[in-house]
Amino acid sequence: MATKKNPPARSEKNGLISVFRRGDIFTRLSFIIFGAANMAHKQIIKGTVYLVIEAAYIVYMAVGGVHNLIMLTTLGTRQQGMAFNEATGIVEMVQGDNSMLILLWGVVTCVLTFAMIALWIVQIYSGDLARRTEAEGKKPLTFVQDVRELFDSHIYRLLLAIPVAGLLVFTVMPLIYMILMAFTNYDQTHQPPGNLFTWVGLENFRALISSGADLSATFWPVLGWTIVWGFVATFSCYFGGMILAMIINSKGIRGKKIWRTIFVITMAIPSFISLLVVRTMLGDKGIINVLLQQLGFTSGALPFLTDVTWARCTVIIVNLWVGIPVTMLMVTGILMNIPDDLYESARIDGASPVMQFVKITFPYMWFITTPYLISNLIGNFNNFGVIYFLTGGAPSSLQYYKGAGKTDLLVTWLYKLTRDSKDFNLAATIGIVIFVISAAFSLYSYSRSKSMQEEESFQ
Amino acid sequence: MKKFAATVLALATALSLVACGGGGTGSGGDATAAQGGTAAPQSDAPAGQGAEATPEAINLKVWIPEEEMELTQQLCAAFDEAHPEWTITYDISVTGIDESVNSLETDPELAADVMQVPSGSVAQCVNEGLLLPITYDIDNVKSLYGEGAVSAVTGDDGYIYALPFSPNSFFMYYNKDMYTEDEVQSLETMMAKDLGDGVYNFSCDMTNSWYIESWFFAAGCTLFGENGTDPTQCDFNSEAGVAATKYIIDLVNNPKYIEDGDGLAGTLMKEGTLGAMCSGTWAMGDPSDPTSLSGALGDKLGAVPLPTVVINGKESRLSNFADYKTIAVKSSTTQPLAAQMLAEWLANADSQLARYEDPAVQATPTALSLMDNEKLANDFATAALLAQTEYATPQPNIPQIANYWTPMQTLGESICLRNEVNDANIQETLDKVVSDILSTGLTG
Incomplete structure (x- = not known):
């Protein structure tokens, strides 16, 4: 906006170097001393705030920050030990470095440093603006005016400051921390505070992906099942829900609202409760097996959750229970929105119900629900609840690394790695892999889907 | 961490005073604990010595299972009285023996100074420092x-690293109407007996790696070498191991055997459709409650050590892991001396007897001096447990034991639930189990 009032400034290059070149001595000074230019150009309070923040940062770096960064390179060297204390006559612990805390504070220091770099740039431009404003013979904004601006034309900055700060502290910082873990050997045998862990580069990724290793012999089959599960679970619920919605919606069905309510009731029960109940029902001594045997259909218990193929089919079928009502509800809304005249003209042309579905209903649905399907697919790749509560990943397999089972998805395996075997490095690595797969997949399919390409139109 | 704290404080002076104060007492506490230490051994002999020194105020945090709360409060108060050199402020809170290790790992700073841990977790905690x-x-x-x-x-x-105050192993319960005291000495004799239609002879939890190892140890296999200290040794895939596995396969496929799980065996025992099951003192329940095991069976319930089995033509007794409930002190405690003296106090013979006699706890003691206690000898479950500990195999105390549980559980599941193990692949399966147990993670 300032550029509109001030066209020549726009034509000038606006990089940091050009600012340095064209600025006066104070502008140049502000490259080292925060707020120097602001203070020189009558923005005393603003300049002081910048300076105080810089001073605080320097103090922080001197007191602990630099130490944190140096420690970050090795993640600690002194291992915790024991020493005999002559005064007390007992063996006491000698505290060593704690790699986990070193990593944590290293990340905090890095994020603070990046924030300082951002502030450094901001204050250089702010100082430059003050200089130019003064050069034009106007009065630079006072601090009070600046603050007032925040509630006026710059209100967006104020409003965004809180979510952005929250995001930085509660999402970005932990995220960096966990991503970094994937490049360490923070596993079962390197648990702080008794042990140190250190950087291992891409070793974890290599072990996970390369052939031959025990780990990759687990990773690839689990990934394969995750993808199969994702597609089958998504599309079975999608088509199941769609068919159910069409049946309920079709003319001549009485008590549509009652039917709909009945199916929606399943959503009212938290899905983990249904899953746990189903798990008990399907057990070897569960009600279903007992009933089947009492009625004489089978002689022994059916291995619903213990045989690999049975268990995989079971989770997919039970997932229908959880997934279909959701799709049904959504599809019902869309079905009601399809213009009736499309069907009318189709009927006049003599199209069969199947033809109407293939030519009208389904393309319309597909067009509208592609984004939903993609997000659902990603959701199913990471569908922790169904697998965890229904099978817990079982049946376990001796071919798999430490406790992973045949129905484990990458995300439930990740959970087992953190909770049961404390291989945090592997869990972090798998987390990154899941993210890459999900991100790549959604980007690809979103960009190719019709609803994105022809956002405005539906023929 | 302290450094970061210090910096933040540099910015906020008001806060810094508080935190520095906190840090100050922390280090001061260490120094004074040392003084208390020198006083402590003396105070045992001449009582006056301890009284002369001004008592030092210290804080101790204790984690205890819910049922031991009342008893622990009494024991702690008694400890405070016995040590005039300290005035102890206790913070006793409920954290069961099954949760303490997890909570300790999550945040050692916030964890209690003194807590109960299962002996099976001690090695892991020691490894984690x-x-x-x-x-x-x-x-x-x-x-x-x-x-x-x-x-x-x-x-x-x-x-x-910890003080074992109560054994925590399983043994065998049996129905005295179905078996005589001689018959329960041998699993073969038990399985051979016909108890009638719809009655199972024996039940065990083979899909649980706490139970299945009994057969391997009975066959003469060793885990991590003779002493359980060599992380590169495990001969579960030896000829003896194969024989033990075959025995297990035959056993679980015997229609007179029923696999335990979700309390199934206990239910069947109560119904009178099961002759014998493997479990521990925790299965007894309150004798006055007719829905509990001891209440339902009354005098018919017997308990003995696990029976013998004949594997490879050799008769030997099933040998499970010897596990104990223990009391341990966290490494980062600010009061190392007081904390471990309290741990010793809570685990000593008097406290063990108090714990045994408390109707809410009833924990079997380990102290040798209590073993000829008349009450103990008359309590058949406790007697069976104590007898079983004689036949038990010490659980290896090296960190590698963490790799033992999952492969063995998977082996049990392959045998019992999926019938996947047979003569053709038995060696191959055991080789894989052993290589998993001995695996050293990524590099291995």
Whole structure:
């Protein structure tokens, strides 16, 4: 906006170097001393705030920050030990470095440093603006005016400051921390505070992906099942829900609202409760097996959750229970929105119900629900609840690394790695892999889907 | 962490005063604990010595299972009285023996100074540097317990890391109407007996790695070498191991055997459709409650050590892991001396007897001096448990044991649930189990 009032400034290059070149001595000074230019150009309070923040940062770096960064390179060297204390006559612990805390504070220091770099740039431009404003013979904004601006034309900055700060502290910082873990050997045998862990580069990724290793012999089959599960679970619920919605919606069905309510009731029960109940029902001594045997259909218990193929089919079928009502509800809304005249003209042309579905209903649905399907697919790749509560990943397999089972998805395996075997490095690595797969997949399919390409139109 | 704190404080002076104060008392506490330490041994002999010194105020945090709360409060108060050199402020809160290790790992700073841990987790905690070796007056403390109990809590550096106050193994319950005392000595005899239609002879939990190892140890296999200290040794895939596995396969496929799980065996025992099951004192329940095991069966319920089995033509007794409930001190405690003296106090013979006699706790003691206690000998479940500990195999105390549980559980599941193991692949399967147990993670 300032550029509109001030066209020549726009034509000038606006990089940091050009600012340095064209600025006066104070502008140049502000490259080292925060707020120097602001203070020189009558923005005393603003300049002081910048300076105080810089001073605080320097103090922080001197007191602990630099130490944190140096420690970050090795993640600690002194291992915790024991020493005999002559005064007390007992063996006491000698505290060593704690790699986990070193990593944590290293990340905090890095994020603070990046924030300082951002502030450094901001204050250089702010100082430059003050200089130019003064050069034009106007009065630079006072601090009070600046603050007032925040509630006026710059209100967006104020409003965004809180979510952005929250995001930085509660999402970005932990995220960096966990991503970094994937490049360490923070596993079962390197648990702080008794042990140190250190950087291992891409070793974890290599072990996970390369052939031959025990780990990759687990990773690839689990990934394969995750993808199969994702597609089958998504599309079975999608088509199941769609068919159910069409049946309920079709003319001549009485008590549509009652039917709909009945199916929606399943959503009212938290899905983990249904899953746990189903798990008990399907057990070897569960009600279903007992009933089947009492009625004489089978002689022994059916291995619903213990045989690999049975268990995989079971989770997919039970997932229908959880997934279909959701799709049904959504599809019902869309079905009601399809213009009736499309069907009318189709009927006049003599199209069969199947033809109407293939030519009208389904393309319309597909067009509208592609984004939903993609997000659902990603959701199913990471569908922790169904697998965890229904099978817990079982049946376990001796071919798999430490406790992973045949129905484990990458995300439930990740959970087992953190909770049961404390291989945090592997869990972090798998987390990154899941993210890459999900991100790549959604980007690809979103960009190719019709609803994105022809956002405005539906023929 | 302190450094960061210090910096933040540099910015906010008001806060810095508070935090520096906190840090100050922390380090001061260490120094004064040392003084208290010198006073402590003396105070045992001349009582006046301890009284002369001004008592030092210290805080101790204790985690205890819910049912022991009341008793622990009494024991702690008694400890405070016995040690005039300290005025102890206790923070006793409920954290069961099954949760304490997890909570300790999550945040050692916030964890209790003194807590209960299962002896099976001691090695893992020691490896993670979370436990303080108990060294105060240790020779006397050691003499309290039998060899098995001591070895279950000794780290591979020779230090004692926890004090075993109660054995925690399983043994065999049987229905006296179905078996005589002689018959329950041998699993073959038990399985051969016909108890009638719809009645199972024997039940065990083969899909649980706490139970299935009994057959391997009975066959003469070893886990991590003779002493359980060599992380590269496990001969479960030897000829004896194959024989043990075959025995297990035959057993679970015997229609007279029923696999335990979700309390199934207990239910069947109560119904009178099961002859014998493997479980521990926790299965007894309250004798006055007719829905509990001891209440339902009354005088018909018997308990004995696990029976013998004949594997490879050799008869030997099933040998499970000897596990103990222990009391441990966290390594980062600010009061190492007081904390371990309290741990020793809570685990001594008097406290063990109090714990046994408390109707809410009823924990079987380990102290050798209590073993000829009349009450103990008359309690058949306790007697069976104590007898079983004689036949038990010390659970290896090296960190590698963490790799044992999952492969063995998977083996049990392959045999019992999926019938996947047969003569053709038995060797291959066991080889894989052993290589998983001995695996050293990524590099291995």
